[in-house]
Amino acid sequence: MSKLRFRVVETAFKKKIAEVALATERPSEYFGTYVFNREKMFKYLPEKAYEQLVNSIDNGTPLNHEIADAVANGMRKWAMEKGATHYTHWFHPLTEGTAEKHDAFVEHDGKGGMIEKFSGKLLIQQEPDASSFPNGGIRNTFEARGYTAWDPSSPAFIEGDTLCIPTIFISYTGESLDYKAPLLKSLEAVNKAAVDVCHYFNPEVKKVYSYLGWEQEYFLVDEGLYAVRPDLLLTGRTLMGHESSKNQQLEDHYFGAIPTRVMEFMKELEQEAWKLGIPLKTRHNEVAPNQFELAPIFEECNLANDHNLLIMSLMRKVSRKHGFRVLLHEKPFKGVNGSGKHNNWSLGTDTGILLMAPGKTPENNLRFITFVVNVLKAVYKHNALLKASISSATNAHRLGANEAPPAIISSFLGAQISKVLENLENSDSEDFKLAGKQGLKLDIARIPELLIDNTDRNRTSPFAFIGNRFEFRAVGSSANCAAAMLVLNSAVAEQLKAFKAEVDAKIAAGKDTFAAILEVIRKDIKECKAIHFDGNGYSEEWKEEAKRRGLDCETSVPLIFDAYLKESTVKMFESLGIMSKKELEARNEVKWETYTKKIQIEARVLGDLAMNHIIPIATKYQSPLIDNVYKMKELFPADKASQLSSRNLEIIEDIANRTNFIKEKVDEMIEARKVANKIESEREKAIVYHDQIVPMLEEIRYHIDKLELVVDDQIWTLPKYRELLFIR
Ligand code: ADP
Ligand code: MG
Numbered sequence: 219m220s221k222l223r224f225r226v227v228e229t230a231f232k233k234k235i236a237e238v239a240l241a242t243e244r245p246s247e248y249f250g251t252y253v254f255n256r257e258k259m260f261k262y263l264p265e266k267a268y269e270q271l272v273n274s275i276d277n278g279t280p281l282n283h284e285i286a287d288a289v290a291n292g293m294r295k296w297a298m299e300k301g302a303t304h305y306t307h308w309f310h311p312l313t314e315g316t317a318e319k320h321d322a323f324v325e326h327d328g329k330g331g332m333i334e335k336f337s338g339k340l341l342i343q344q345e346p347d348a349s350s351f352p353n354g355g356i357r358n359t360f361e362a363r364g365y366t367a368w369d370p371s372s373p374a375f376i377e378g379d380t381l382c383i384p385t386i387f388i389s390y391t392g393e394s395l396d397y398k399a400p401l402l403k404s405l406e407a408v409n410k411a412a413v414d415v416c417h418y419f420n421p422e423v424k425k426v427y428s429y430l431g432w433e434q435e436y437f438l439v440d441e442g443l444y445a446v447r448p449d450l451l452l453t454g455r456t457l458m459g460h461e462s463s464k465n466q467q468l469e470d471h472y473f474g475a476i477p478t479r480v481m482e483f484m485k486e487l488e489q490e491a492w493k494l495g496i497p498l499k500t501r502h503n504e505v506a507p508n509q510f511e512l513a514p515i516f517e518e519c520n521l522a523n524d525h526n527l528l529i530m531s532l533m534r535k536v537s538r539k540h541g542f543r544v545l546l547h548e549k550p551f552k553g554v555n556g557s558g559k560h561n562n563w564s565l566g567t568d569t570g571i572l573l574m575a576p577g578k579t580p581e582n583n584l585r586f587i588t589f590v591v592n593v594l595k596a597v598y599k600h601n602a603l604l605k606a607s608i609s610s611a612t613n614a615h616r617l618g619a620n621e622a623p624p625a626i627i628s629s630f631l632g633a634q635i636s637k638v639l640e641n642l643e644n645s646d647s648e649d650f651k652l653a654g655k656q657g658l659k660l661d662i663a664r665i666p667e668l669l670i671d672n673t674d675r676n677r678t679s680p681f682a683f684i685g686n687r688f689e690f691r692a693v694g695s696s697a698n699c700a701a702a703m704l705v706l707n708s709a710v711a712e713q714l715k716a717f718k719a720e721v722d723a724k725i726a727a728g729k730d731t732f733a734a735i736l737e738v739i740r741k742d743i744k745e746c747k748a749i750h751f752d753g754n755g756y757s758e759e760w761k762e763e764a765k766r767r768g769l770d771c772e773t774s775v776p777l778i779f780d781a782y783l784k785e786s787t788v789k790m791f792e793s794l795g796i797m798s799k800k801e802l803e804a805r806n807e808v809k810w811e812t813y814t815k816k817i818q819i820e821a822r823v824l825g826d827l828a829m830n831h832i833i834p835i836a837t838k839y840q841s842p843l844i845d846n847v848y849k850m851k852e853l854f855p856a857d858k859a860s861q862l863s864s865r866n867l868e869i870i871e872d873i874a875n876r877t878n879f880i881k882e883k884v885d886e887m888i889e890a891r892k893v894a895n896k897i898e899s900e901r902e903k904a905i906v907y908h909d910q911i912v913p914m915l916e917e918i919r920y921h922i923d924k925l926e927l928v929v930d931d932q933i934w935t936l937p938k939y940r941e942l943l944f945i946r
Contacts, residue, residue: 245492252300252376253495254293262292274370278406281370286338293374294323294336297381305336307344307366308382310397312352312808314698316527317387319346320380341383342368352812353395354804363390369398372524375494384524393801397700398520400796404707405519407794411714412565412573415592418721418731419585425568428707431516431687432526433500435557435695436533437508437545438480438945443937444543449823453816454547454612454696457824457915458832460923461553462940465507474503477945480510483540487512490532496525506554507943516562516687519707523700526559530696546696549615551939552919556616557695561702564687565589565710575686584732587638588717591739591746593688594629596713597681598746600705600790601627602770602781604681605692607705609778611816613694618773623680623692625773626764628751630679636752642736643743678755704796712790717742776904779809810900817907817915821891824915825884831935832922833877839929840873869928876921887914 250257259268267288273279281289297305306318325335344366353364366385374383387396394400405428412426444450449457476484484501491498491514500513514525530546537544549556565573573589576582597604604627609617618624631639676682680692693702717738724734748767753760765771772778781787782802791797797805843866850859860867890910897903926934 245489248489249492249497250495251493254296254374255495258296259289259292262296264288264292267292271370278371281342283338283342286342288338290336290338290341293341293381293383294334297374297376298323298334300376301379302376302381303379305340305381305383307346307368307385309346309366309385309387310527310698310700311387311395312354312397312805312812314696316531317346318380318382344385352808353389354807354811364388364395365390369402369520371402372521373495375528377494377528393804394797397698397704398523400791400801401523401700401704401707402520403796404704404711404794407711407796408565408707408714411711411718412589413567414718415588415714416567416571416573416585418588418735419581420567420569420571423567423569423571426573427566427568428519428703429516429562429564429566429687430519430522430699430703431513431562432522432693432699433511433513433560433562434526434529435504435509435511435559437506437547437550437557438483438510438537438542439508439545439550439942440945441538441541441543443942446935447937447942448827449820450543450545450550452823453820454545455550455615456552456939456942457820458827458919458922458926458936459552459939459942460926462507462938462943465554465939465943476501476503476510479540479542480945483537483542484510484512486539487529487532487536490536491529494525494528494532496529498529504555504557506551506556508945509555509557516564519563519703523698523703526699548610548613548694548696551943553939554943556622558616558622558691559693559695559697559699561690561693561699562684562687563690563703563706572686574683574688581732584735587642588735588739590631590635590683591639591742592713592717593710594631594749595717595742595746596706596709597627597629598749599713599786600709601749602772602778602784603705603787604690604702604709605770605772606778606781607702608690608692608694608697609775610694610697611775611813612696613692614775616694617692623678623755624761624764625778626755626761626769626771627680627692627749628755628760628764628769629688629749630676630682630752630755631750632676632683632752635683636750639743639750642740676752676755679751680755708790708794708796711794774905774908776810776813776901776908779806779813779901779904782806782809807900810904813904814894814900814907817911818891818895820915821887821911824918825887827936828880828884828918828922832925833880835933835935836873836877836925836929838933840870843870872928873925876925880918880921883914883918887911887918890914 254262256272259271263271267285270279270281270285271289274281294305302323304320304322306320308316308318311317321340323334323336324332327333345363346366364387366387369384369386372384374381376382384398386394386399386402388394388399408428409426413423416423416426439450447456449455488498488501497515497517498512499515500511502511503509504511512529514522514529516522517525533544533546546557548558564575567573571585573585574593576586605625609625614625616622675684680690682689682691690702690706693699720738721731721734724737725731729737748769751760751764761771770778770781783799783806788799788802791802792799847859847863847866847870850863853859854862890906894903894906894910897906926938
């Protein structure tokens with residue numbers, strides 16, 4: 219190992235594990251300490267304000283300014299008691315992170331001094347100077363400013379010395395400039411549509427919640443080593459690096475004992491998360507070395523998503539205290555598994571029914587099958603869009619890389635549910651006996667009693683049914699879950715509405731309700747059959763089969779984004795009032811631009827490293843070899859000398875060939891970028907970056923990785939995979 223690298227490892231090694239004062243109380247005693255939850259609302263708000271705020275949270279009733287003032291005042295009092303001096307509107311611009319701008323709780327008191335103040339006006343709405351956030355042209359077109367507006371359905375919380383108020387981010391003319399606004403609208407749409415369908419079975423249902431339980435995968439690397447890998451630092455992934463001789467082939471990391479240093483990090487992270495009301499539950503080693511996972515208990519989708527964004531920023535902070543850097547990139551290391559974010563999703567009623575869970579009675583099972591089939595049909599109809607919702611320059615490395623499903627959306631149901639659907643599809647209504655005794659008791663011979671836990675698992679499916687929920691596994695580890703969740707909830711809402719219209723038409727024509735439902739389900743099962751696939755999603759045959767079935771098989775990310783502008787997509791979002799065509803177009807501009815920029819940065823970093831690290835180092839190693847060959851000639855007769863130098867000659871030539879290739883490719887890549895950068899259309903530009911630049915990155919890397927194997931380890935300055943990937 220080179221001296222430089224050794225020093226870095228040493229520093230990191232010697233850095234004492236942060237001496238964190240770990241809480242000794244039980245989590246239940248301090249859970250939510252830093253959250254303005256109902257308990258604190260009750261304590262800090264006047265009775266009327268409390269009642270109206272709770273009503274607003276539960277039923278979406280608007281709050282007037284007087285109440286907002288009372289809420290702001292109560293929040294400020296509580297926050298100041300907890301040591302907060304500032305507040306911020308906390309929002310999710312289209313950058314995949316969160317944004318905040320802090321203001322102190324101070325105002326002039328009119329007598330030359332200061333008082334602490336926070337008004338309802340400031341709580342409800344702000345106008346951040348947000349001209350630098352991506353907006354896809356919306357804010358230019360409309361000459362409009364951006365506003366953040368309070369989302370009372372997600373509670374305010376304190377981070378450090380700042381009271382954070384979850385907000386949506388919209389333009390002056392009302393277009394969404396973030397993920398939260400359309401997510402909230404999609405949740406409302408699915409609520410309405412699902413309540414209506416529930417009423418066929420349970421008239422007392424008033425509200426349907428969409429639930430999300432995310433599982434977050436991540437890598438940890440030593441901070442010292444991270445600091446001397448410019449590629450990790452600037453792009454979040456290694457753009458070069460030969461596979462370590464040992465990586466994950468022994469499968470000894472998965473669920474293995476968690477390294478002590480990592481455990482300390484996890485403990486502190488959990489405690490910080492619990493204080494912020496994030497119900498973390500699970501932690502374990504993942505498949506790749508240095509890869510881990512955490513997961514909370516599922517929550518209402520909007521809150522769960524805020525919590526995911528919050529945990530990502532907490533992970534970044536806490537990891538540094540422990541001498542680590544957390545990598546949320548989908549593919550930080552070639553040759554070992556990448557990271558995803560499984561989104562466990564379901565719908566549930568205010569009466570406590572999980573709509574994706576089988577029940578004990580035939581009616582309950584009919585309700586269950588109704589919802590499952592509607593979800594399948596929604597996923598079928600919008601499979602290309604769902605893929606677009608999880609696609610990004612970074613997630614593209616993971617999908618289809620034999621560790622995650624291919625870039626094709628299909629759904630796994632397991633043997634039992636598959637059988638039920640098959641039976642339903644192949645029988646006609648006479649097979650079902652309706653035994654009416656006090657209302658309706660549906661005795662459907664073909665629907666057996668289903669048990670929650672009897673579903674099998676299939677890790678290769680991007681959208682798998684698992685007992686009481688679907689698990690959308692294609693979401694990227696760095697993504698904002700809202701992108702995928704708003705598409706899924708919207709698609710399901712649209713489908714449930716269509717389903718209800720069909721069933722109602724049959725009822726109006728004199729059909730019995732359950733018979734009508736069965737008829738529509740039977741038709742739907744047939745129509746969306748193509749989406750159902752229980753086989754091996756990693757196999758080559760599946761790719762062929764999926765093409766035959768007409769599922770979207772596009773693999774180029776810029777082209778995948780086109781699905782956002784398909785007629786069926788625009789129709790869906792517009793009819794549900796979630797997004798307009800204009801918003802969709804603007805957001806796609808942002809997507810294409812972000813894609814291009816990410817690849818552009820990678821290309822620049824790789825070009826730099828190739829020219830000022832790799833070629834100089836390889837050449838430096840080449841020189842003593844050449845020297846050696848000459849000296850051999852002085853020492854030995856010509857024949858013998860050339861025989862003895864044959865290995866060195868080979869290496870000299872190999873280095874020359876590879877460094878020449880690298881230099882030529884880097885030049886070619888720079889030229890290709892120059893041409894691409896002139897392309898005006900963001901879409902076309904992204905396509906060129908995908909088609910031309912991405913393959914060049916791979917070609918250059920290939921030769922760099924080969925050089926890493928021959929060049930003297932003493933002078934190779936970049937930490938290698940074997941150093942990066944095994945935490946000591
Ligand atoms: P896995 O076996 O897939 O690794 P985990 O236990 O790591 O499962 O995570 C499963 C996640 O699914 C958790 O967040 C859990 O709370 C969530 N979950 C469980 N039931 C539901 C449900 N009905 N709807 C949404 N999420 C759920
Ligand atoms: Mg899972």
